[in-house]
Amino acid sequence: MAGARPSAPASESELLARAQGLAGRTLGRIAAEAGLEAPADQKRMKGWVGEIIEWCLGADAAALPEPDFRAIGVELKTLPVNSLGRPAESTYVCVVPLTGELGEWKRSNVYRKLARVLWVPVEADRGLPLRHRRIGNAFLWSPDVDEEQALRTDWEELTEMIARDGLDRVSARHGRCLQIRPKAAHARVLTRHASPDGASIQTNPRGFYLRAKFTGEILAALHAGGVRP
DNA sequence: AGCTGATCATAT
DNA sequence: ATATGATCAGCT
Numbered sequence: 001m002a003g004a005r006p007s008a009p010a011s012e013s014e015l016l017a018r019a020q021g022l023a024g025r026t027l028g029r030i031a032a033e034a035g036l037e038a039p040a041d042q043k044r045m046k047g048w049v050g051e052i053i054e055w056c057l058g059a060d061a062a063a064l065p066e067p068d069f070r071a072i073g074v075e076l077k078t079l080p081v082n083s084l085g086r087p088a089e090s091t092y093v094c095v096v097p098l099t100g101e102l103g104e105w106k107r108s109n110v111y112r113k114l115a116r117v118l119w120v121p122v123e124a125d126r127g128l129p130l131r132h133r134r135i136g137n138a139f140l141w142s143p144d145v146d147e148e149q150a151l152r153t154d155w156e157e158l159t160e161m162i163a164r165d166g167l168d169r170v171s172a173r174h175g176r177c178l179q180i181r182p183k184a185a186h187a188r189v190l191t192r193h194a195s196p197d198g199a200s201i202q203t204n205p206r207g208f209y210l211r212a213k214f215t216g217e218i219l220a221a222l223h224a225g226g227v228r229p
Numbered sequence: 230a231g232c233t234g235a236t237c238a239t240a241t
Numbered sequence: 242a243t244a245t246g247a248t249c250a251g252c253t
Contacts, residue, residue: 038234047246054246080248092247114251119235124248171235180230182234182243191242204235205243212231236249241242 005034006058011074012116012140014057018057019138020119028131032058044122048130050078053120065094065109066117074140075117079215080124081136087212087219088124096180096206097226098167098193102159110178110208114151114197117141119218139222147177147218153206154178167194167203177214 009015022030027049028038034055037214039045058088059076060066093096094109105111121136144150154175161170171180190202 007234046238047239049248050246061245068245078247089248092245095244126249157251173235184236184242185238186236187234189242200232214247230253232253234249234251234252236245236247239244 002029005055008058008060008069008071010071012074013132015057015069015072015074015118016138021117022056022120022135025135025138027052027133027135028132030135031131038130045130049080049122049124050076050107051131052124053078053135057118059126065108067113069118073116075113075115077117077119078192079119079121079136079219081121081219083123083125085121085136085219087148087215088180090179090185090209090212093178093208093210093217095183096162096167098162098191098203098205102163105155108155110151110155116145121219141218147214150177150214158208164196167193168208172209175211177211179209179211180206181209 002103006018009018031052031120032039034052036052039048054068054076057069061068077091080092082088094113097109100113107171118138118140120138123133123136154177158170158175158178163175170180172179174180184205187204189205191205193201193203195201
């Protein structure tokens with residue numbers, strides 16, 4: 001790498017200022033500053049956008065089950081947006097725990113991951129090469145009361161459904177803002193899961209995802225001048 | 230066009 | 242295999 005990785009930000013305002021400093025720049029440009037080149041094969045480097053932004057901002061918890069910015073407890077999420085500025089994809093949150101207790105909402109990984117998020121919109125039209133994609137205006141977010149209620153309701157319903165009917169009865173069609181979808185290298189990857197009757201079975205790992213409709217509403221509230229906590 | 234199920238890269 | 246980072250691809 002040509003450039004040195006920035007140190008971790010010491011505060012939310014420092015992180016936000018850094019992230020907003022990326023607005024309008026292309027991924028090719030910030031990659032060059034890190035001594036990298038944007039991959040030509042964007043179909044294979046699915047996580048590259050998130051990783052380069054993490055690098056630029058000094059995230060220090062990569063590949064750990066913790067917030068990206070450990071000291072200040074902030075999670076970084078890039079938000080792929082189309083030419084209209086609307087989210088083009090769902091947002092992965094975390095894996096669905098398949099063993100152990102159900103727990104309660106406020107102790108769930110979903111709640112903890114989403115408690116404080118730095119959203120970084122990035123252009124993501126499929127025909128646009130990675131190096132030409134521009135970064136948008138980053139913003140800090142926590143769920144407001146309505147959003148948290150909606151997330152909590154989905155989480156509790158999905159969790160109860162798994163316990164009552166089994167994971168294999170839960171599809172991506174369930175959940176208004178939070179959904180469950182496969183999360184693995186491929187469909188043959190299996191992990192252990194306790195079925196409702198107590199038997200241990202093998203199943204494809206799943207993840208919690210935010211629907212694009214939900215993240216789109218977060219963006220819309222911003223543009224409407226909504227005040228956020 | 231939107232959505233669901235499947236998939237790709239990397240680190241531990 | 243499990244977790245991180247996500248987007249792809251095909252069907253409705």
